[in-house]
Amino acid sequence: MTAQLLTFYLFSGVILISSLMVISTKNPVHSVLFLILSFLNAAGLFVILHAEFLAMILIIVYVGAVAVLFLFVVMMLDFKTSINKDNILQYIPIGILIGVVFVAELVIVLINTKFDLSNIQVLPNPLSDFIGKSNTEAIGSVLYTDYILYFQLSGVILLVAMIGSIVLTLREREGVKRQAVSEQLQRQGKIDLVDVKSGKGVDI
């Protein structure tokens, strides 16, 4: 138990520090790197909760794909000119506002929930139906049966977003030559292998 507690404090401590660094470093690339660090440690917290499937998905989706795109975009910005120290103060009121709203929401949720801290061992296996199953199996058996509609719906929303962004950025330019690979490969009969005699050359 003590080791678990120590790792919990390690992970959550690193999350807090790196989240703070995300908003306080001046270099946007460093911010993204700290964001990735906090994602990774959140995955560590999932592992402590025995939710290893969620942990791996968090790493694959957020760190392996989404954050790479973040980094990709941020890396190409010329950030040396875009940072202005005076701007930082003007964001503080709205930041405080968001923080207050967030804390209020948390308090509302926590007031209505009863926590039985003495029986904390039940947390990793909350539902009796899934005892003895790996959590990949448990998530799958719920996600693809009871919540199939929501699952499909979120898939469709993502698809629409993807198609939308492609349509918005698609532009046909005049005079662009493209390679037609299948046509090239099918061009039989127009290719000859010619044995060139030395000194005589070949007619084309």
Next chain:
Amino acid sequence: MISLAQTYFIEVMTIILYCLLIFVPLLLGVVMALYADRKIWAAVQKRRGPNVVGPYGLFQVPADGLKFIFKEIILPDGSDKTVFLIAPIITLALSITAWAVVPVQAGVVLANINVGILYIFAISSLGVYGILMAGWSSNSKYPFFGALRSAAQMVSYEVSIGFVIITVLLCVGSLNLTEIVMAQKTMWFFIPLFPMFIVFFISALAETNRPPFDLPEAESELVAGYQTEYSGMPFVLFLFGEYINILLMCAMTTILFLGGWLPPIDIYPLNAVPGFVWFLLKVIFVFYLFAMVKAFVPRYRYDQLMRLGWKVFLPLSLFAVVATSSILFFFNLAPGM
């Protein structure tokens, strides 16, 4: 605190010992892989390859390593020095970390976790950060272009690798690597899933930046890609990380398609051989294929690489997922049904 230390001291020490048991053979494997790579490449081109240092040139790689260690570490003036030095460490650390779940024999694995294959997939998707950080922090044009190319390439081919893994998982019904191997007791998966085996092999080449997909370090256009500004020890870390990743992909091909540590036929003289020997032989065979591809195939153009990833492999592997699951469903072959 004293009792805590006593409780965990032995445990921590055994874990460190196990880690060394993975790390030391891995380092040896990388040295041999580097040597084999150069020898095979040379043999295809009718050269001798390394043959001066030691018998048959066997000590060439350690000698190179020694040279790199004693070289000066040059930090470019305009570079982001912290990120510049962290990048190779991340590359090497991640590539070693992935080996924690690779089973070399029945029960011989450091961490037999339930989501082993996802873990390896996650770790290898993190590998792109070492390259991106190296390219950006060098503050130089060639490394930057190399990093951008590499990131796009690795993210693209990860998609098809993911789908290939899903087809295998459909046939196994578990994410545990040991169970994936045991599911191949009757038939290795490269027979029923042969097209996926090919897709996985080619995607693995692209994922590890091996020729013919080594555009991130295409020396004819980008000097050395993301490694351009590196010298001495950080460069060795990149080199080792890259080769450990290659060996990992060989091991993954072995586990997913070639039956891991299982003998080809379950009869007496073959199944008396210890499992890790079979595993090692298969990994060496796949690495031999990797090396031969490097020797044979000319480098792809970048747009062709992207076309292959998104327009050929992605639809193909997506179709394979649907086809495999349909076949398994209609013939009642799906595990757990």
